[in-house]
Amino acid sequence: MSVSILLLTCILATCIALVLYGKTLLGKIYLHCSSPPKDLLTILSTNKVIELGIKNGPIRKELILSSANPSVFSTYENPNQIIIPSNVMVSKDYGKRKLFGFFHPYCNAGGGGEKVLWKAVESTLADDAKNVVVLYTGDRDSSPNEILASVIKSFDYKLDEKRIVFIYLKYRYLVDSKTWPHFTLLGQAIGSMLLTLEAILQCPCDIWCDTMGYPFGYPIASILLKVPIVTYTHYPVISTDMFNKLSVSIKSPLDIKTRLKYCYWKLFMFWYQNVGSYVTIATTNSTWTSNHISQIWTNIKNHILYPPCSTEKLIIQNKTWDRKNQAVVIAQFRPEKRHQLIIKSYGKIYHRLLVEDESKLKNYPILILIGSTRSQADRDYVKSLQDLAYHELKVPQNRIIFHTDCSYTEMKRYLQESSYGINAMWNEHFGIAVVEYVASGLIPLVHASAGPLLDIVVPWDKSNHCQANITSDETRTGYFFKSIEDPDYYDSQKEKSKTDYPSLDEILLNTCELDNKSKYEISERGKECALEKFSDEKFNINWKKYVLDAL
Ligand SMILES: *[C@@H]1O[C@H](CO)[C@@H](O)[C@H](O)[C@H]1NC(C)=O
Numbered sequence: 001m002s003v004s005i006l007l008l009t010c011i012l013a014t015c016i017a018l019v020l021y022g023k024t025l026l027g028k029i030y031l032h033c034s035s036p037p038k039d040l041l042t043i044l045s046t047n048k049v050i051e052l053g054i055k056n057g058p059i060r061k062e063l064i065l066s067s068a069n070p071s072v073f074s075t076y077e078n079p080n081q082i083i084i085p086s087n088v089m090v091s092k093d094y095g096k097r098k099l100f101g102f103f104h105p106y107c108n109a110g111g112g113g114e115k116v117l118w119k120a121v122e123s124t125l126a127d128d129a130k131n132v133v134v135l136y137t138g139d140r141d142s143s144p145n146e147i148l149a150s151v152i153k154s155f156d157y158k159l160d161e162k163r164i165v166f167i168y169l170k171y172r173y174l175v176d177s178k179t180w181p182h183f184t185l186l187g188q189a190i191g192s193m194l195l196t197l198e199a200i201l202q203c204p205c206d207i208w209c210d211t212m213g214y215p216f217g218y219p220i221a222s223i224l225l226k227v228p229i230v231t232y233t234h235y236p237v238i239s240t241d242m243f244n245k246l247s248v249s250i251k252s253p254l255d256i257k258t259r260l261k262y263c264y265w266k267l268f269m270f271w272y273q274n275v276g277s278y279v280t281i282a283t284t285n286s287t288w289t290s291n292h293i294s295q296i297w298t299n300i301k302n303h304i305l306y307p308p309c310s311t312e313k314l315i316i317q318n319k320t321w322d323r324k325n326q327a328v329v330i331a332q333f334r335p336e337k338r339h340q341l342i343i344k345s346y347g348k349i350y351h352r353l354l355v356e357d358e359s360k361l362k363n364y365p366i367l368i369l370i371g372s373t374r375s376q377a378d379r380d381y382v383k384s385l386q387d388l389a390y391h392e393l394k395v396p397q398n399r400i401i402f403h404t405d406c407s408y409t410e411m412k413r414y415l416q417e418s419s420y421g422i423n424a425m426w427n428e429h430f431g432i433a434v435v436e437y438v439a440s441g442l443i444p445l446v447h448a449s450a451g452p453l454l455d456i457v458v459p460w461d462k463s464n465h466c467q468a469n470i471t472s473d474e475t476r477t478g479y480f481f482k483s484i485e486d487p488d489y490y491d492s493q494k495e496k497s498k499t500d501y502p503s504l505d506e507i508l509l510n511t512c513e514l515d516n517k518s519k520y521e522i523s524e525r526g527k528e529c530a531l532e533k534f535s536d537e538k539f540n541i542n543w544k545k546y547v548l549d550a551l
Pocket residue numbers: 112113233234235285286289306307429430431
């Protein structure tokens with residue numbers, strides 16, 4: 001244990017010293033070691049297999065730039081050699097090509113972050129036939145063809161496969177949090193520096209694009225390669241919120257442990273701020289992330305590039321309001337999605353209408369809870385929700401319906417024929433489900449925080465096709481609520497007036513009074529907004545505008 005800490009400290013000290021004092025020196029040494037051998041042509045014409053250690057990288061780059069089919073230089077088979085195929089043809093763009101290096105060690109994970117990566121790759125390749133993409137990945141169990149097939153299957157993007165080169169990284173475990181049970185932040189930071197170095201040695205590029213969030217490698221890429229650094233940040237590595245929470249928890253002056261942690265984080269934050277000075281173009285995935293990043297990297301303005309949500313595939317046109325009176329909740333069955341809050345609010349209004357005004361009960365939507373259950377714990381949670389709804393609150397079974405693990409087609413049908421979409425999570429950073437509600441024409445009833453409040457359910461000016469400044473009956477795209485159960489409820493009440501946002505049961509009651517025309521107008525505005533802000537096409541346009549054209 002103590003040896004590993006010692007080792008870690010040494011590595012760290014060396015790195016910091018090098019970053020601070022050795023920039024030029026390092027750059028020069030790398031340049032010297034990595035310049036292609038003088039007799040390159042002879043080597044190429046006599047050798048079918050090249051193995052030159054550190055010089056492999058620059059030669060590989062040269063071959064990629066000149067070949068009509070760069071993808072044959074992927075390193076899947078044997079990373080230490082370059083095998084030159086017999087029928088290699090020279091590209092007509094030789095000398096004009098640009099190599100975009102995308103650093104995404106988990107490129108085959110198939111999640112939202114990967115959707116961003118592959119859309120960016122697609123846009124980059126489509127923008128100019130001279131662009132070539134080098135993908136640095138650690139997925140050594142999947143061949144390039146397997147990875148590309150799964151990309152096409154999950155995201156349906158069109159990629160020019162010939163211009164994608166995969167560089168496989170051996171040391172991905174260095175950025176895995178499991179490798180660093182203690183001092184995880186620091187460990188991963190150092191790990192990512194080494195992994196960046198591995199990537200560069202295997203194949204230097206002309207533009208370094210990090211779409212996964214490994215900022216501590218930027219100085220290395222910038223100093224050694226002297227190339228522009230493009231970042232897409234999903235989430236800050238360390239955020240100012242963490243400090244606020246920690247300083248609240250320091251209770252006594254003798255609380256040494258917390259204080260030490262505070263210092264460790266402070267130093268770490270200082271380092272994080274420093275690497276920001278190497279960034280050429282900074283982009284972020286949401287307003288929340290943008291606000292945090294601009295507090296940390298004050299030297300550079302960041303642009304918000306919402307992730308591609310394929311909203312164009314969900315939009316359906318309809319001339320009138322012709323939907324079933326039902327409200328859907330699409331969310332994984334996990335406590336932080338707060339299904340209980342939704343069921344309790346629903347039950348409260350149900351009983352109120354039953355007693356007061358049974359005629360209104362017809363207008364009260366049916367509640368449908370849809371979501372995946374991945375484990376036994378999830379299934380137990382569903383069971384507890386059913387008990388709550390049917391036994392404790394005594395809502396009839398045809399009023400609250402549970403639909404677990406339904407197929408994508410079924411889910412799409414619910415989205416197309418229902419009227420409302422509810423999301424109760426507190427501080428959801430984004431909320432892809434809410435985007436899907438809005439794009440499909442549902443009226444969102446959402447918690448007033450983070451993504452849904454700042455990015456998705458924003459007022460929309462339909463005559464000018466742009467976001468409006470205030471919510472009025474002409475610009476409304478949905479309804480917000482807060483709950484007394486919110487972790488920050490009392491703080492937010494202190495700051496603002498009491499009439500801030502209504503509760504979920506109040507807005508559920510309001511839905512009974514909406515006429516078809518208003519519902520239709522809200523829904524149309526929302527659809528246009530979702531299409532304008534979150535479509536794949538929009539991502540394309542912004543990637544070109546803020547990244548490709550700005551380089
Ligand atoms: C941004 O990334 C974070 C971390 O992956 C995620 O929680 C959030 O939902 C993302 N925001 C958007 C707009 O996709």
